Amino acid sequence: MHPLKKLFDHARRYRRDALLASVYSIANKLFDILPEVLIGVAVDVVVSRQDSFLARLGFVDVKVQLVVLGVLTVAIWGFESLFEYLYSVKWRRLAQDLQHDMRLEAYRHVQQLEMAWFEQKKSGQLMAVMNDDINQMERFLNGGANSILQVLSSTVLVSAVFFALSPSLAALALAPVPLILYGAFWFQKRLAPRYAAVREAAGAINARLANNLSGIATIKSYAAEEFEAAHVEAASLAYRDKNGAAIRFSSAITPVIRIAILAGFVTTLVYGGWMTLSGELAVGSYSVLVFLTQRLLWPLTGLAEIADLYQRSKASIERVLQLVDTPIGIPYAGRALPREAVAGAVEFRAVDFSYTGAAPTLSGVDLSIRAGETVGIVGSTGSGKSTLVKLLLRFYTPQRGAILLDGEDIGSAKLQDLRRLIGYVSQEPFLTDGSVADNIAYGTPDATRADVEAAARAAEAHDFIARLPQGYDTEVGERGQRLSGGQRQRIALARAILKNPPVLILDEATSAVDNETEAAIQRSLAHVARGRTTIVIAHRLSTVRQADRIWVMEHGRIVETGDHDALVAQNGVYAGLWRLQTGESLAEA
Incomplete structure (x- = not known):
């Protein structure tokens, strides 16, 4: 034509x-x-x-x-x-x-x-x-x-x-x-x-x-x-x-x-x-x-x-x-997922996935997260940790296997409903060119200023926000360039908290922040994780030490699982990573 x-x-x-x-x-x-x-x-x-x-x-x-x-x-x-x-x-x-x-x-x-x-x-x-x-x-x-x-x-x-x-x-x-x-x-x-x-x-x-x-x-x-x-x-x-x-x-x-x-x-x-x-x-x-x-x-x-x-x-x-006219590969239509009806149990069943033209990233991944549980997923770079999150958010679809939320395949759910149920904090959070309050309320347009401030306090961000020239009305600049990396990260966490999702995901959220900011995020996490399923992807094992369960990934597979103490006692991959990060020698171990 x-x-x-x-x-x-x-x-x-x-x-x-x-x-x-x-x-x-x-x-x-x-x-x-x-x-x-x-x-x-x-x-x-x-x-x-x-x-x-x-x-x-x-x-x-x-x-x-x-x-x-x-x-x-x-x-x-x-x-x-x-x-x-x-x-x-x-x-x-x-x-x-x-x-x-x-x-x-x-x-x-x-x-x-x-x-x-x-x-x-x-x-x-x-x-x-x-x-x-x-x-x-x-x-x-x-x-x-x-x-x-x-x-x-x-x-x-x-x-x-x-x-x-x-x-x-x-x-x-x-x-x-x-x-x-x-x-x-x-x-x-x-x-x-x-x-x-x-x-x-x-x-x-x-x-x-x-x-x-x-x-x-x-x-x-x-x-x-x-x-x-x-x-x-x-x-x-x-x-x-x-x-x-x-x-x-x-x-x-x-x-x-x-x-x-x-x-x-x-x-x-x-x-x-x-x-x-x-x-x-x-x-x-x-x-x-x-x-x-x-x-x-x-x-x-x-x-x-x-x-x-x-x-x-x-x-x-x-x-x-x-x-x-480009066809949409992942349809938005599907069954409704009302917030009040979702508990937050997540399950991966025999999931295989590879990016276009690349070697397999995930191979036969099986894991089950109970509703309200806090879990950690760790492993070396390229092991497939972040890919799990992208599949859960349906940025991509697996070539084989299924991902379930409360026992139902997420592929049949309405895409926008699914994503509204998940609070996502990435390693490099996106901040829009607006005020601090605008960024915390991003995705929650009906939030009041009191709601925004409460979320900032929960993320331990209120004190530094109050010290900014215009407080919550301070413009953050393009991509938040007027703020430090730690400040951007805490605003992103406040945004996820304000969303009040049944599932919260932190994808390397502490990998690029200082120890003080990591400690603040850890304290916030201990508070906000109550009553919701929390998935923490991390390089720093200190971030997931208190998790109910930890999965260790290598080359797209789950190789170990257990809590921190049990994994250290196994003296396997996790124990090696722990000793490497804490500076503990093998002889001392």
């Missing part, structure tokens, strides 16, 4: 607005052409006087004829200006509305795509589609759609006048028009792949810039500014070269069209003049045809710009609609 047709099929509710804008564009062009007709009528009045066209309509006096011409001129120019205002407002409003809706639709759809899809994409390229490509579509609707309509309507209207006044001259003067239109379409078809390459190159630049800006601290610390500037330069040069190839090709359209226009204009000027001199064509009619030839043919030079804008927009629309 053609991208523009697909776009308007996609935006059915704007069809009436598009139709009305089209009517205004065509009406404007009608009144835009009429002044040229009036010039011919004026020449006819001066030359023919009482035998003029207006005299045959009942205006015999020449002065009255001129007054009538003046009134008609004012009226025509007034209507032309009115419809120009109306189509300009309508097209621009339509462009803004459609741009707004498409950007929101694309963003909402992207949010529902599974994590595996994001692994194959670069954030900068997604930004290019949801921002640059949608803006390119807006630019076409702002001016390109109106230009196409006006070129087509002027061709039809001028052709009608030509054939009404002189069919033989019309056939000669308008002969270049089909060639001009064919040439424009021939060029635009060959522009399509060039502008598709331009959009890809633009996405590559955005991806590079987004990557570098997010890692600016590392770039500075390694004095790698010139190295990364060279990367940006290479991406920018690639974009420039792709754009240059498209521009060189599109620039050839205008000279070709001008040659065809010249043939039509010279035909009207010379052949029409001969016909007038021989009495076959009235002087007024000749004047009308000369001016209309200019009015029709010269705007066709704008086809080059229209074709350029159209192809850029077409490539952008294809990318946006491809994004919107």
